[in-house]
Amino acid sequence: MNKQWMKVYIAALFEVLWVIGLAHAGTFLEWLGTIIAIILSNYLLINASQYLPAGTVYSVFVGLGSIGAVISEIVFFGEPFHLLKILFILLILAGVIGLKLVTDEEKKDVNKEWHGER
Secondary structure (H helix, E strand, C coil): CCHHHHHHHHHHHHHHHHHHHHHHCCCHHHHHHHHHHHHHHHHHHHHHHCCCCHHHHHHHHHHHHHHHHHHHHHHHHCCCCCHHHHHHHHHHHHHHHHHHHHCCCCCCCHHHHHCCCC
């Protein structure tokens, strides 16, 4: 598995954590954990975007984060389970997998091309 895609997956996991934190944090330590998760999530996302197509990276990140947040709310916080909700999650997952499958593993180094280097 590509190291850069692994960063995207880990960033999405931290996104799920900070979304949960925004909704449920109540103590100083919980808010601190939420802030750390936001920083780590964005750092990994930005870093991976330097090596992979940014649009695809962001789409995969948001899709996985959305799936994780919805499933976490159902499993851990008593959000009502709806079959249609699961169907739409599966549609998002299909889109994320499709984007990943059709995306080149690495993008060209635009900075080198811009400055005339090859």
